[in-house]
Amino acid sequence: MGDGNVKQKLKASGVRTLVWDGKSLKLIDQRELPFKKIYINCSSTEQVAGAIKDMVVRGAPAIGVTAAYGAAIAAAEFSGSDKDEFLSHMENSIKILSGARPTAVNLFWALDRMKKILYESKHLTVDEIKQKLLDRAKKIEEEDLSINYRIGKNGKDIFSKNKNKLKVLTHCNAGALATSGYGTALAVVRSLHSAGKIENVIVDETRPYLQGARLTAWELYQEKIPFFIITDNMAGYFMSKKMVDAVIVGADRVASNGDSANKIGTLSISILAKYYDIPFYIAAPKSTIDTGICSGGDIPIEERKPSEIREVMGTRIIPDYMPVRNPSFDVTPSENITAIITEEGVVYPPFGKNLGQLMKK
Numbered sequence: 629m630g631d632g633n634v635k636q637k638l639k640a641s642g643v644r645t646l647v648w649d650g651k652s653l654k655l656i657d658q659r660e661l662p663f664k665k666i667y668i669n670c671s672s673t674e675q676v677a678g679a680i681k682d683m684v685v686r687g688a689p690a691i692g693v694t695a696a697y698g699a700a701i702a703a704a705e706f707s708g709s710d711k712d713e714f715l716s717h718m719e720n721s722i723k724i725l726s727g728a729r730p731t732a733v734n735l736f737w738a739l740d741r742m743k744k745i746l747y748e749s750k751h752l753t754v755d756e757i758k759q760k761l762l763d764r765a766k767k768i769e770e771e772d773l774s775i776n777y778r779i780g781k782n783g784k785d786i787f788s789k790n791k792n793k794l795k796v797l798t799h800c801n802a803g804a805l806a807t808s809g810y811g812t813a814l815a816v817v818r819s820l821h822s823a824g825k826i827e828n829v830i831v832d833e834t835r836p837y838l839q840g841a842r843l844t845a846w847e848l849y850q851e852k853i854p855f856f857i858i859t860d861n862m863a864g865y866f867m868s869k870k871m872v873d874a875v876i877v878g879a880d881r882v883a884s885n886g887d888s889a890n891k892i893g894t895l896s897i898s899i900l901a902k903y904y905d906i907p908f909y910i911a912a913p914k915s916t917i918d919t920g921i922c923s924g925g926d927i928p929i930e931e932r933k934p935s936e937i938r939e940v941m942g943t944r945i946i947p948d949y950m951p952v953r954n955p956s957f958d959v960t961p962s963e964n965i966t967a968i969i970t971e972e973g974v975v976y977p978p979f980g981k982n983l984g985q986l987m988k989k
């Protein structure tokens with residue numbers, strides 16, 4: 629996709645997860661959706677890191693793109709011209725950004741790319757390096773959008789022989805809001821819908837943070853893609869009634885052997901899908917594949933604050949004296965995954981061998 633085309637698509641995509649306005653990064657506040665559509669301005673490293681931590685912005689690719697702009701903002705914050713001081717300021721800022729959330733590897737992937745351009749540009753002036761960093765952040769954003777369209781097409785092609793319209797179940801939000809635009813799992817849904825192939829989307833509400841009920845449903849509603857929301861514990865019921873043809877979800881980190889971390893609850897859905905012989909797809913860009921780890925056991929799982937369990941949208945349902953746990957992700961073992969849909973193609977088992985080949989492309 630050419631540069632102009634990417635920009636056109638960004639403008640046309642309706643939902644703008646993030647907007648660089650020339651000075652600061654505007655993030656749609658995903659904590660307020662679907663009731664309020666407000667943007668938050670980030671113009672410091674701490675604000676960007678805070679926005680990722682507090683889930684103003686969330687979803688693996690969107691976290692990566694936001695962090696990349698965070699590094700560009702960190703560079704702009706530096707006022708001197710001493711190169712060594714600048715580099716140590718950047719190291720420190722990148723450390724702050726990388727501490728925002730632990731599971732989605734896209735955060736570290738994007739910051740590594742920013743670091744690479746930082747050191748490759750070391751011979752330039754501080755102002756020139758600042759420009760290089762900003763250009764790189766914009767490139768990461770644009771590439772992400774273009775990658776998502778390719779994921780959508782590759783996912784759609786899997787179902788090219790299906791005669792009937794599809795009933796797809798998805799979990800969490802792997803949509804435009806979780807990326808620069810168009811989504812990953814929802815890219816496949818959008819692409820299928822454009823081809824007239826979606827009967828409906830079954831949207832898991834996704835306790836405790838309700839990314840499905842609040843965000844995925846909001847995206848589908850805007851685009852008039854038929855859907856209904858269920859509570860997470862209803863997935864088995866709908867599968868048993870033959871009301872799910874395929875499960876398509878995103879991922880936060882895919883290990884070399886195909887084990888995939890995604891929003892808590894994904895593992896249970898994969899087990900149900902296997903039981904009912906329903907294909908289970910992960911849709912994710914190559915930047916979500918972590919070749920540095922062998923299997924899912926090595927993926928750090930974020931444990932978030934107890935109040936997310938004790939409260940639903942600010943309403944208290946569990947008193948403080950009752951203990952709760954809040955792991956935010958789980959790992960679906962590769963044997964439960966039918967295929968992983970990437971921008972470079974659809975990867976089938978054996979994942980160890982085939983993901984290895986994909987990463988060499």
Ligand code: MRU
Pocket residue numbers: 686687688689732799800801802803806807811812813839877878879880890891892956
């Ligand atoms: O805690 P979140 O909302 O950041 O978790 C998001 C997910 O689990 C998504 O499914 C994943 O990041 C893929 S987004 C394309």
